[in-house]
Amino acid sequence: MKHPSVLFETLSAAIKTGSLSECETLLKEFATFPPAFQNKILFEISLAHDDAAFGILAFLAASGDLTGKTKKRVLDFVLDKAHAISRFIDIYLDFSDMDGLKKAVPLMAGMLLTETDPARLGGMIRSIGKTGDPSCIDVIADFIFYDHDDLKKEAIQALGAIGTPNALAKLKKAAMTNKRDRFLTETLERLEKEALTGEMADIKAAEQRACRKDTYESLEDDSDLAQLLMMLKAPSLTDQNLAIELLVEMGPKVLPAVAGSMDPSRSRSIINTLMILSRLKKSDAVQAILTIIQLKHPDPHVRVAGYEAILRSGTEMAGLHLMAGLEDPSRPVRIAAAKALNGAASDIVIEGLKGKIETCGKKSARDLISEAIVDGFSDTLFMRLIDSDAFAFTASNYLQSAPEPIRKHFTDLLRLKGRRALARSIEYHSEKPVDAHRLTVFIIDASPVMGQIYARYLTGHHISPFLFSGAEEALNALLSARPDLIAMDPFCSGMDGVAFAGEIRKRFSPEELPLLLFDYGEPDVFSKNASPGEPPHSMGRYVKKPMTEKAFAALVSAENFSHALKLVQSPFLENRCLGFSRVLADPLMLQEEEMRKLLLAGDLTVVLPLLKKVSPNRQSTLLSQMREQLLQKMDDPGVRLALFLSLDPHELKAFFPMMRYIHDPHELVRMAAVAVVAANPSEAELMEIRNIMESASPEKKDLVAAIIEGRAMTLFDALLSSDAFTQLSSDYLSFIASDSVRKEWTGFLSKTGRKVLARSILSNAQTKDALQGKKVFVVDESMMVRRYMERKLHEMNLNPQGFSSYEQALKALSSSKPALLLCGLLVAGASCFPFIDQVRTVYGRETTPVMLVSTGIDPGAALFRDPSKKGDVEGVFRLPAPDPLFRNKIQTLLSQK
Numbered sequence: 064m065k066h067p068s069v070l071f072e073t074l075s076a077a078i079k080t081g082s083l084s085e086c087e088t089l090l091k092e093f094a095t096f097p098p099a100f101q102n103k104i105l106f107e108i109s110l111a112h113d114d115a116a117f118g119i120l121a122f123l124a125a126s127g128d129l130t131g132k133t134k135k136r137v138l139d140f141v142l143d144k145a146h147a148i149s150r151f152i153d154i155y156l157d158f159s160d161m162d163g164l165k166k167a168v169p170l171m172a173g174m175l176l177t178e179t180d181p182a183r184l185g186g187m188i189r190s191i192g193k194t195g196d197p198s199c200i201d202v203i204a205d206f207i208f209y210d211h212d213d214l215k216k217e218a219i220q221a222l223g224a225i226g227t228p229n230a231l232a233k234l235k236k237a238a239m240t241n242k243r244d245r246f247l248t249e250t251l252e253r254l255e256k257e258a259l260t261g262e263m264a265d266i267k268a269a270e271q272r273a274c275r276k277d278t279y280e281s282l283e284d285d286s287d288l289a290q291l292l293m294m295l296k297a298p299s300l301t302d303q304n305l306a307i308e309l310l311v312e313m314g315p316k317v318l319p320a321v322a323g324s325m326d327p328s329r330s331r332s333i334i335n336t337l338m339i340l341s342r343l344k345k346s347d348a349v350q351a352i353l354t355i356i357q358l359k360h361p362d363p364h365v366r367v368a369g370y371e372a373i374l375r376s377g378t379e380m381a382g383l384h385l386m387a388g389l390e391d392p393s394r395p396v397r398i399a400a401a402k403a404l405n406g407a408a409s410d411i412v413i414e415g416l417k418g419k420i421e422t423c424g425k426k427s428a429r430d431l432i433s434e435a436i437v438d439g440f441s442d443t444l445f446m447r448l449i450d451s452d453a454f455a456f457t458a459s460n461y462l463q464s465a466p467e468p469i470r471k472h473f474t475d476l477l478r479l480k481g482r483r484a485l486a487r488s489i490e491y492h493s494e495k496p497v498d499a500h501r502l503t504v505f506i507i508d509a510s511p512v513m514g515q516i517y518a519r520y521l522t523g524h525h526i527s528p529f530l531f532s533g534a535e536e537a538l539n540a541l542l543s544a545r546p547d548l549i550a551m552d553p554f555c556s557g558m559d560g561v562a563f564a565g566e567i568r569k570r571f572s573p574e575e576l577p578l579l580l581f582d583y584g585e586p587d588v589f590s591k592n593a594s595p596g597e598p599p600h601s602m603g604r605y606v607k608k609p610m611t612e613k614a615f616a617a618l619v620s621a622e623n624f625s626h627a628l629k630l631v632q633s634p635f636l637e638n639r640c641l642g643f644s645r646v647l648a649d650p651l652m653l654q655e656e657e658m659r660k661l662l663l664a665g666d667l668t669v670v671l672p673l674l675k676k677v678s679p680n681r682q683s684t685l686l687s688q689m690r691e692q693l694l695q696k697m698d699d700p701g702v703r704l705a706l707f708l709s710l711d712p713h714e715l716k717a718f719f720p721m722m723r724y725i726h727d728p729h730e731l732v733r734m735a736a737v738a739v740v741a742a743n744p745s746e747a748e749l750m751e752i753r754n755i756m757e758s759a760s761p762e763k764k765d766l767v768a769a770i771i772e773g774r775a776m777t778l779f780d781a782l783l784s785s786d787a788f789t790q791l792s793s794d795y796l797s798f799i800a801s802d803s804v805r806k807e808w809t810g811f812l813s814k815t816g817r818k819v820l821a822r823s824i825l826s827n828a829q830t831k832d833a834l835q836g837k838k839v840f841v842v843d844e845s846m847m848v849r850r851y852m853e854r855k856l857h858e859m860n861l862n863p864q865g866f867s868s869y870e871q872a873l874k875a876l877s878s879s880k881p882a883l884l885l886c887g888l889l890v891a892g893a894s895c896f897p898f899i900d901q902v903r904t905v906y907g908r909e910t911t912p913v914m915l916v917s918t919g920i921d922p923g924a925a926l927f928r929d930p931s932k933k934g935d936v937e938g939v940f941r942l943p944a945p946d947p948l949f950r951n952k953i954q955t956l957l958s959q960k
Contacts, residue, residue, distance in 0.1 A: 067100055070089065071100075071103065071104070071107075073089060074086065074089045074090070074104065074107070075107050077089060078107055078108060078111045078115060078119065079111065081111070081112055081114065081115040083115065083118045083119065083122075086115075086118075086119050086122070087119075087122050090104075090119070090122065090123060091126075093123060093126065093133070094126065094133050098132075098133075098136070101133065101136060102136070105136070105137070105140050108120065108140075109140075109144070113148055116144065117150065117151065117154070120137065120140070120141050120144070120151070120154055121154050123137045124137055124138060124141060124154050124155075124157070124158040125157075125158065134158070135163075138155060138158060138159055138163055141154050141155045142155050142163075142166070142167055142298075145167075149174055149178055149180075149183065150180075150183070152167070152171070152174065152183065152186075152187065153183060153186065155167060156186050156187065156190050161193065161194065164190050164191075164193060164194050165194050165196065165293070166296065167190070168191060168194060168196045168198065168199065168293055171187040171190065171191055171199070172191075172198065172199045172202060174187060175187060175188070175199070175202045175203070175206075181211055181213065181214060184206070184214055184217075185213055185214055185217045188203055188206060188214070188217040188218055188221045189217050189220070189221060191203065191221055192217075192220060192221030192222070192223075192224035192225060193224065195224060195225050195226070196225070196289065196290075196293065197225055197227045197229060197230065197289055197290075198289055198290030198293060200222065200225060200227070200229050200230050200233060201233075203218050203221050203222060204218065204222060204233040204234075204237065205218075206218035207219060207222075207233075207234075207237040207247070208237070215246075215247075216246055219234065219237075219246060219247050219250050220250070222234050223250050223253075223254050226254065231251075231254060234247065234250070234251050234254070235251065238251050287313075288310075288313070288317060288320055291306045291309050291310050291313075292306075292310075292320060292321070292324045294306035295307070295310070295321075295324070295332075295335055296324075296326070296332065301559050301561065301562070303331075303335060303554065304554060304555075304556055304557075304559050306335075307335060307338055307339055307556070308556060310339050311339055311342045311343065314343070315343050315348070317339070317343075318340065318343055318348055318351070321336055321339050321340065322336065322340070322351050324336075330360075330362045330364060330365050331554075333355065333360065333365050333368070334364070334365060334368040336355075337352060337355060337365075337368045337369060337371075337372040338368070338372070340352050340372060340376075341371075341372035341373070341375040341376045342375065342376075348376060349373070349376055352369060352372045352373055352376065353373070353384050355369050355372075356369035356370065356373070356384070356385075356388075357384070363391075363393035363395060363396050364395075364513075366388070366391065366393065366396045366399070367393075367395050367396050367399040367510075367512055367513060367516075368510070370385065370388055370396065370399035370400045370402070370403040370512070371399055371402075371403065371510055371511070371512045371513075373385065373403040373407070374399075374402055374403040374406065374511075374512070377406075385400055385403050385404045385407060386400075386404065386412065386415060386416070386419075387400075388400025388401075388403070388404075389401060389404070389416075389428075389431065389432045389435055389436075390428050390431055390432070394434075394435075394438075394516075394612070395512070395513070395516045397431060397432075397434075397435035397439075398435050398438050398439040398512065398515070398516055398519075399439070399512040399513075399516075400435065401432075401435040401436045401438075401439035401441045401444065402439040402440070402441055402511075402512055402515075404441070404444060405439070405441035405442070405443050405444050406443070408443060408444055408447065413444075413447050413448065416432065416444070416448060417448060417451045417453075417454070419432065420432055420433070420448070420451060420453050420454050420457070421451060421452075421453040421454075429453060429454075429457050430457060430461075433454055433457040433458045433461055434461050436448070436458070437458055437461055437462060437465065437469065437473065438469070438515075438516075438519050439512075439515070440469075440472060440515065442476055445458065445473065445476070446476070446480055449477075449482065449485075455485065458473075459485065459488065459489050462474075462489050462493070463489055463492045463493045463494070464493070464494060466519075466522040466523055468522060469519070469522070470489065470490075470493055473489075474486040474489055474490055477489075501525055501526055501527045501648055502526045502527065502547045502548065502619070502620075502623055502645065502648045502649055503526075503527045503528075503529065503544075503546040503547050503548075504521055504526055504527070504528050504529070504546055504547065504548050504549070504550055504619060505528075505529050505531060505537050505540070505541075505546045505548075505549040505550070505551075506518055506521075506528050506529065506530050506531065506549075506550050506551075507531045507532075507533065507534055507536075507537050507549065507550070507551040507552065507555060507563070508530075508531075508532070508551070508552040508555070509532055509533065509552065509554070509555045509556055510552065511532065513552065514530045514531075514532070514552075515530065517550065517615060518530050519612075520612040520615045520616055521615070521616060521619060523612065523616075524612075524616035524620075526616065526619060526620075526649075529546065532555075533555055533556065533557050533558070534551070534555055534557065534558035534559070534560070534562070534563035534566075535557055535558055537549070537551075537563075538558075538563070538566060538567075541567070541570070544897075545571075545576065545897070546576070547577075547623055547645050547648070548576070548577045548578075548579065548619060548622060548623050549567070549576065549577070549578045549579070550579040550581065550619065551563065551578065551579065551580050551581075552580070552581065553580040553581075553605075560580045564578055564580070564603050573603065573626065574626045574627075574629045574630045574633070574638075574642075575630065575638060575641070575928070577603070577604070577622050577623060577626045578603030578604065579603065579604055579606055579618070579619070579622060580603055580604070580605050580606065581605075581606040581607070581610070604622060606618060620649050623645050623649060624645070624646065624649060626642075626645075627641075627642040627643070627645040627646045628642070628646070629642075630642030630645070631643055631646075633928075634923070634925045635925050635926065635927065635928045636888070636922050636923060636925060636926045636927075636939070637894070637896045637926060637927050637928050638928055639922075640888055640889060640894035640895060640896060641894050641896065643889060643894075644889060644892060644893055644894040647889070647892035648892055682710065682711055682714050683714055683717070686710070686714055686717075686718045687718065690718050690719075693706065693719075694719070696920075697719070699920065700727070700728075700729045700732055700943050701917070701918055701919050701920060701921070701941055701942065701943070702919055702920060703724065703727070703732050703735075704729070704731060704732050704735055704918045704919075704942060704943055705918040705919035706719075707724070707732065707735035707736055707738070707739055708735055708845050708847060708848070708918060712738075712739040712740075712742035712743065713742070713743065715739050716739065716740070716743075721736055721739050721740055722740065722748060722751060724736035725737050725740060725752075725766060725769065726762050726765075726766070729943035729945075730765070730768070730769070730851070730943065730946075731847070731848070731851045731942055731943040732943050733765060733766070733769040734769045734772055734773035734847055734850075734851060735773070735847055736769075737766070737769040737770055737773050737775050737778065738773045738774075738775055738847060740775075740778065741770070741773075741775035741776070741777045741778045742777070743777075744777055744778060744781065749778075749781050749782070752766070752778065752782060753782060753784075753785050753788070756782065756785045756787040756788040756791065757785065757787050763787075763791065764791060764795075767788065767791045767792050767795055768795060768799070770782075770792070771792060771795055771796065771800060771804065771808065772800075772804065772850060772851070772854060773847060773850070774807070774850070776811060779792065779808075779811075780815065783817070783820075789820070793820065793823065793824050793827075796808055796809070796824045796828070797824050797827040797828045797829070798827070798828075798829055801854060801857050804854070805824065805825070805828055808824075809821040809824055809825055812824075836859070836860040836861040836862045837861055837862065837881075837882035837883070837957060838861075838862045838863075838864065838879065838880075838881045838882055839856050839861050839862065839863045839864070839881055839882060839883045839884070839885065839953075840863075840864050840866065840872055840875065840876070840881040840883070840884045840885065841853060841856075841863055841864065841865045841866070841885045842865075842866045842867075842868075842869060842871075842872045842884070842885070842886045842887060842890060842895075842898075843865075843867075843885075843886075843887035843890060843916060844867060844868075844887060844889070844890045844891055845887070845918075846867070848887070848916070848918070848942065849865035849866075849867070850865075852865075852885060852916075853865055855946070855949055855950070855953075856953070859950060859953060859954075861953070864881075867890070867891070868890055868891050869890055869891075869893060869895070869897075869898040872884075872886075872898070873898070873901055873902075876902060876905055876906070877905070880906060880910070880911065881911060882911070882957055883911070883912055883913075883914065883953070883956055883957060884902065884911060884912070884913045884914070885914050885916050885940070886898065886899070886913060886914070886915055886916060887915075887916050887917075888915060888916070888917055888922070888939075895915060896927075899913060899935055899936060900935075903935055908934050908935060912937050912956045912957075912959065913935065913936045913937060914936065914937045914938065914939075914940050914952070914956060915936055915938070915939040915940065916939070916940050916942060917939050917940070917941050917942065918941075918942050918943075921941060922939050922941075924938075926938075926939070937956055940952055
């Protein structure tokens with residue numbers, strides 16, 4: 064055999080060109096290929112033209128040397144294709160065994176209603192007859208009246224093969240309306256004779272059934288149950304969910320049939336069975352669930368589902384049977400067991416747990432049990448065990464390092480139950496939460512256990528999860544808040560994952576709102592449920608369980624990052640800000656090569672904050688590699704300002720001639736450059752600035768203003784030895800600076816022993832009247848930008864208020880209405896656009912204009928992805944800007960109110 068890579072390339076080319084003979088030659092040894100390679104080839108076939116795919120699959124299905132598993136893999140793939148292209152059912156029916164035919168019954172039942180090819184219709188009717196499935200009796204009976212002799216005969220034979228009373232009734236009805244059909248009458252006579260022969264056996268079986276309660280046979284319509292059991296095994300998750308709901312509606316009498324139809328080799332089949340059993344609310348169901356739990360299935364998600372089924376069933380017993388789950392090697396199983404045990408913990412169970420905890424070593428079962436109880440929010444167990452010193456010690460230690468939401472839940476519970484001292488001790492020794500922008504993830508899972516486990520996974524990795532039990536609930540939440548990513552179990556009741564994906568794709572692209580659907584090792588649901596012609600990846604990404612905490616957090620992080628990098632290339636500023644906000648919330652994924660691309664080709668308005676998140680070593684490496692390109696970009700004053708506000712002062716001074724920029728023609732750039740120099744001024748830099756002060760240069764006044772307004776206290780303190788600087792700074796503070804700036808600097812002078820100079824400045828000062836002008840809110844992360852804009856607004860006799868976060872501004876907006884709001888694009892790593900949406904829910908467009916403020920390159924005119932929001936902001940004002948332009952813009956906005 065050729066090398067796999069060579070073979071695949073050759074085969075791929077043959078498939079694309081539709082060369083069937085070449086494909087057959089290359090695939091003669093298909094049965095010997097590894098399963099992964101077989102799957103890779105089948106996927107390549109799925110991309111081929113229908114004619115080519117049909118010929119290749121027919122060849123593979125007919126290969127006599129295929130093993131059972133390999134043939135099943137091929138035929139399952141053929142059945143998948145038949146869901147979209149009906150003629151593929153021909154291959155499936157020709158080569159499938161009885162189990163395969165039964166699997167295809169739901170599909171064939173639907174195709175009988177839409178197919179027009181007589182040969183294909185006949186094959187499907189004949190195949191359903193072989194299975195004896197009663198779910199298709201009605202649709203098959205219609206063909207007795209079809210104007211096609213062969214199809215009439217196939218339908219009559221199929222109903223005869225099914226042979227249930229309902230099938231015979233359909234034949235009798237047809238015979239009454241078509242007495243001349245000899246084939247029909249002869250078939251009916253034969254079946255009635257066979258039925259008479261078996262009558263005595265049926266009477267005896269009926270007597271036996273009458274003695275049994277809640278059995279499959281006691282149902283009035285056995286065909287309905289049979290069809291639902293078939294749906295429960297269907298490849299479509301929509302069919303499975305519907306079958307679960309309808310079986311639960313039938314009540315406890317379905318229990319034996321459901322349990323008997325479970326396929327123990329398939330995790331999904333066991334979990335569906337547990338779901339139904341737990342909702343039947345019957346003691347027999349609890350016993351069946353416990354039997355499944357005691358099997359200790361190797362799939363941890365099956366074990367989780369078992370404990371969750373006990374929890375859902377509402378039983379207050381069986382606690383002793385659940386204790387072993389607290390020491391399961393899988394953390395999710397331990398948590399699920401703790402939640403189930405929380406409602407079934409008798410006194411005996413509690414004592415048993417105390418004894419187990421108190422006699423265990425520190426790093427063994429005691430830790431596993433305590434952590435499971437805490438992570439499972441098992442309040443009853445927690446409070447009943449807290450009197451045990453061993454449990455209290457272990458649980459307290461764990462809570463001290465647990466995520467803040469979990470710690471707060473239990474400290475609040477302890478206070479409520481009168482254990483205030485223990486609550487205070489836990490809080491005192493705990494890590495303090497860090498306020499920062501985090502990724503937000505919607506987790507949708509009908510399983511409260513699994514939803515809580517995944518939420519716990521993400522919380523431990525500084526991601527904010529929000530739990531929803533169903534898709535409809537999450538859709539309603541999307542109306543008011545958009546997460547960074549959605550993770551969903553596609554097997555939710557009501558609206559399943561595929562339907563939910565379709566709904567959110569009507570509103571958001573995959574880049575704007577990534578979607579993860581995770582489940583067990585089943586086929587990709589999207590390949591079966593995506594709309595015709597729509598690529599599966601356009602809906603979301605399907606991920607197979609199980610996942611560890613580290614793997615799940617890494618998956619969310621990687622999925623967010625890959626979509627965020629695509630989003631930053633959007634023509635809409637809203638999407639670019641959203642993309643960078645997501646990258647800022649999870650900077651660990653950012654690689655140097657990606658950072659360089661973003662810095663050199665992206666929007667520096669929002670890219671540069673990324674550099675604040677990287678380590679000094681990485682920042683130094685990046686700047687040294689990009690120095691020349693960045694120097695060229697620094698011809699733009701907006702880029703200069705963005706760089707000076709964003710990068711580490713030490714790194715800036717190492718790679719760029721900062722002393723050149725303290726003379727920048729733009730005031731705000733001068734202030735930023737001076738702040739960089741002042742961070743750690745060298746003796747040479749101080750000497751150069753002193754020389755400027757002693758010279759006749761007209762620029763020295765601008766430099767003094769930049770030092771004072773930029774609060775460059777290190778430079779100010781060092782330059783007071785220069786008489787020229789002292790005089791210039793005193794004059795500026797006395798006659799030009801605002802009252803607040805003057806007060807700040809005279810306070811500094813007094814604290815550093817220059818009280819005489821401070822009194823002199825105050826005595827010469829020209830105090831201005833208290834501001835009574837219109838209120839203007841300034842929201843920006845950069846203190847330098849806020850100070851600059853506040854001073855300019857003061858000079859216009861306006862009343863500015865600065866905020867360093869959107870949360871602070873929203874709190875102020877709830878009680879105060881500004882005449883104008885100036886807003887930075889990214890503040891504390893968060894995008895301004897959700898903030899604008901919240902502002903508009905409080906104040907209309909006409910009453911409170913909003914102007915976005917940008918530093919860096921021009922962000923462009925395309926702001927909102929939704930054109931209807933165009934009037935929500937007045938545009939983007941780019942800093943730095945000349946004073947006249949700034950004043951005119953502000954006055955224009957205020958006059959438009």
